[in-house]
Amino acid sequence: MSDELEALECTGTWDLVPLPHGSVPITCKWVYKVKTKSDGSVERYKARLVVRGFQQSHGRDYDETFAPVAHMTSVRTLIAVAANRSWKISQMDVKNAFLHGDLDEEVYMQPPLGIEVPPGHVCRLRKALYGLKQAPRAWFERFSSVVQAAGFSPSEHDPALFIHTSKHGRTLLLLYVDDMLITGDDVGYIAFVKKKLSEQFKMSDLGPLSYFLGIEIEHTDDGYYISQQKYTQDLISRSGITDSRTAVTPMEIHLQLRPTDGTPLEDPSRYRHIVGSLVYLTVTRPDIAHAIHILSKFVSVPTSVHYGHLLRVLRYLRGTASRRLFYAHSSQLQLHAYSDSTWASDPVDRRSVTGYCIFLGTSLIAWKSKKQTAVSRSSAEAELRALSTTTSEIVWLRWLLADLGVPCPTPTTLLCDNTAAIQIANDPVRH
Structure with missing residues (x-):
């Protein structure tokens, strides 16, 4: 708790000011957690000061709240590409990430226990705190400005993916809240980025990727197992x-x-x-x-x-707890996909279910099982809807792979087992 309060003071999180007339301060509390490693052993004990954000009112002390995070398909695709290119993936973590976000709104908070304040004074928040509704957005905007100043450009197809290209190669940075993956073939620039980030934020260099968002990653001579x-x-x-x-x-x-x-x-x-x-x-x-x-x-x-x-x-x-996905070094960077569908399988509303899986060479990077939005009057119609959904995902993946430095000059093969749907897809006049 002392370390947390010290970090808040160092970042200038709040100013002690008299409570303005008509303003309603929100309260806070301490949250404690034991952080463990992938093998279950204790890594560290953590105490965090959290604001009760449910007491905020829209338009008074917050406006926009949305903040992007990396798509899980992007994470798997990044690992598959890194495996093929024999790139090393580094993992970094930001300490007290949300405390780095700057607040534009006026937010007042009751002082936490342990801080001496004059009577009638409250904390005017200058930086974001965990629990604030706009905290994730403020943090992402701050991080995005820092990495763009370092030379990165955000991807148009995944806002949490940042790309840097130079004559020495390509560097990729993928952000999921306060956890980030850095990989590429420009080793010198990767070292520069780590140093730059450490100057702006309190960073933990976790070394080669091994445990990310509860996912275990094992790197072998043949590729990555997740x-x-x-x-x-x-x-x-x-x-x-x-x-x-x-x-x-x-x-x-x-x-x-x-x-x-x-x-x-x-x-x-x-x-x-x-x-x-x-x-x-x-x-x-x-x-x-x-x-x-x-x-x-x-x-x-x-x-x-x-x-x-x-x-x-x-x-x-x-x-089957030990089953893993394998992303091989020898896998070809060529997309191909499989699409299938039930027909009227839901006994309540008679809607069909779309299922697809998309491979990058031998690496499975995307899949989904989802009920369709409309009732199909034939199995061919249900299969065609599934083909349409799969095609949308393929188009997005082709754009994402281009950002990762993997061009797709040839058409992507999409396989389906329904003859009527295939004929309609090949010749729309038959529809």
């Missing part, structure tokens, strides 16, 4: 499963679940917590994407039947 094994084991431990059974598949074939199946759960919070955690697990586990898509439809009113199928997914994960 997984969420520790995350999976922690989730199974928190779920409260008492048996040791495993399942061969995450869900039964042709399963159709309805909101009325079974009896509503007395406490749906555990179901919601597990489903929400599994949604993040699909970052490295495409094999459960469709099952989680189905189960997430019932988070508002889950039933005993839905919970039983959720436990099956957990038992499947227990037996």
Whole structure:
């Protein structure tokens, strides 16, 4: 707590001023957390002063709040390209990232315990604090201005990706809130950027990429392996499963679940917590994407039947926790994709489900299972909608790869198993 208060004083986070008439100060509190490494050992103990942002009012002490973060597909694509180019990926972390953001609005806060202030005085915030609604936006604007001054340019296709090109090569920086990945073939400029960032912010150089946002990355001579094994084991431990059974598949074939199946759960919070955690697990586990898509439809009113199928997914994960995605050095940087669709598979509204996966050579970088927005009157129409969704993702990935320095001069192969949909896509006159 002393270190945190010292950091706040060093950055000039607030000024002690009399509370203006008509202003309403917000309150704050301390939050404590134990940070662990990927193997579960204790890394450090953390104390953070957090503002109760729910007391803010729009138009009074905040306006815009949106701040971009790196798309997970961008993270996987960056790793796949780095594996092919034999680039080293460095990871850096910003200490107290949100404290570096400058505030444009007038925000007043009650002084935290331990600070002596004159009677009637409050803290006028000059810098952002964790908990403020506009804190992520203020931090990203500050970071973006610093890296652009260092020579980077933001990508038009992922605002959290910054690119620098020179005669010595290309440098890529990908930001996810306060965690960043830096890679490229311009070693000298990478060292310059690290030094420049350390001058502006309190940085931690975490060395080669190994553990990022709960994702474990292992670098070998053959390429990169990514997984969420520790995350999976922690989730199974928190779920409260008492048996040791495993399942061969995450869900039964042709399963159709309805909101009325079974009896509503007395406490749906555990179901919601597990489903929400599994949604993040699909970052490295495409094999459960469709099952989680189905189960997430019932988070508002889950039933005993839905919970039983959720436990099956957990038992499947227990037996496959060590599965990983592999991004090989020898993989060709050529896109190809697979698209498929159900037809009228939802028993309630009869909408179809789109599924696709996109490979960069042998590296799987993008996938999705999502219900379509309209009812299709034939299987060909459902498959054509799936082709359209996949094409949109391919076009975006081609733009992103161009930013990463991977040109795509040839058309991308998109595979589908529906003859009518293929004919319509090839010749729109048939539609």
